[in-house]
Amino acid sequence: MRRVAMTETVDQIFVILKHWLVANLPVEVQPIFAAMLSVVSIIAVFASLFAVTTILERKGLGRFQNRYGPNRVGPYGLLQPLADGLKSLTKEDIVPRSADKVVHLLAPLILVVAAFLGYAVLPIGRNMVAVNLDAGVLYFFAASSIVELSIFMAGWSSRNKYSLLGAMRAIAQMISYEVPLILSAIAVIMAVGSLSTVTIVERQAGYTGIWPHWFVFTPWGFAGFVLFMIAGTAESNRSPFDLPEGESEIIAGYYIEYSGFKFALFFLGEYIGMFAISGLAITLFLGGWSAPFPFLSWIPSYLWFFAKLFALIAMFIWVRSTLPRLRMDQLMNFAWKFMLPMGLLNLVNVAVWRFLPSGLSRWLVCAVLVVVPYLLLGRGLVQSKKLEKRVYRFAD
């Protein structure tokens, strides 16, 4: 038996634990029990991450806005999620009399289930993926598209025209931003040649000297990462793309008629979707569970995944506190007129990267291929909005 290094044991501790637990069971139930164990641990970990994120977000938003966040419940307000959870559990569940009851109940459930389905293909650590699918990325996008259906169900079943309006806008937004999201992911798939998330992460786990092979450090990868994060923000209806929620305008948009626990489920589903998209961004661009420098690889792989996840969550909170909400037409213009062309150019870019010989020229060409279209397109789109004197067709 070879001597296993301590760091490797710590790195694989959950895998070892799972094998030990499953081995004590009869052979017939072993596969189902192994799967159940993965599922339960994913739900437990990411639901508690949701609770932590709510308090981090509120405290963080407070500090960004020159104020304390909640600091009355528990030390530094850290028990606030407990108070919020108790509140949402004990609130009265109001369903409008003329609402479609079955659909009204199903919408948040489908949202949460669809959001959790995406985690099945994310490699949380070395050898730690729930299901190693050959078409993992495709599965992820398929599962996360169900979210749009559940939003429409919520808006339609509430029998409220504002709720429906919010749902329509939400679906328009989400469908428009699916395109740049998937285009930027395709760039990575082209570079790696495989749809499997495990393969993608393993391809990024090497080092040249001390520099990691993460795709975000290449020109096309950086552009792809930015596009992916922007599209991901729009997919999870997060500020500045939270017009469908419209917290200050149409109160809550498509979940205006929901109260109590179902509202909490919507909230949960939105955040879980956000974590899933961030998890995929980490897998595709940020090297998954691999450490940034080889001398830091003694830190367990799952800790690196969660560190990167926290960094992306902090980025989400930072952007939320900074940017004003985008208007519907601004949002759609941005998706179709800017992000889609940039995504397509990114595909060309990654092809150029693949077929040029490695070296400085490759870097320069690909960097130019990112920067120049960005500047030209940006300037071109902004210029077309000249402010003119308003001319009325009938009023004059």
Add this chain to the structure above:
Amino acid sequence: MLGEGIVKGLAETARNFFGSYVSKDRLTTVQFPEERLPQAEAARNFPFLVYDGDDWQEGLRCVACQICEKECPPKCIFIEKSNDKKPDYLGKPQFYPAVFNIDVSVCMSCQICVEVCPFDAIEMDTAFELSTDNRFDGLLWRKAQLAKSNEYFHIIHPVASAEVDERLTAAKVKAEAKAKTAADAKPATPTPPHAEIEAATTK
């Protein structure tokens, strides 16, 4: 360049975030009720009666002249004069209010009662945490509740109270000087009256 404004905005909020841990003006929250902001000199809420010294009944400056009752626009002050008199800060016997009620639910904090009081007996308080659970009796304040010391007046309105004290002590000094010269003007031994009349009739 596209995105420049976003980057500048992100930099500003990041400054806010990190600055809020180090400097006070990047975290302007005053956590009421543990911390309070000091109130301005001219802040006012509802009136109170000033008393000098330690005994609030003895030192109450109000002489029940009822000017504030007459001048009060919503007529929230109710005064009943006493039947006997007590000495004021100059030693002169004055009436005092047997009953002095202010209906705080009516008072509009216009400060007219303070402006017209000739004895600086009623001044504006700044206390605002006044909630009570009785809508009628709890908002009718009587003399005992309204009487607060001159030291308290100094704490809440340092400039105004200093000015009032200066005026009152000047008046007291002047009165004492006048009493002293009146006492000095009188001869050491009192002249018998018939000697004066004799002096006058012989003229």
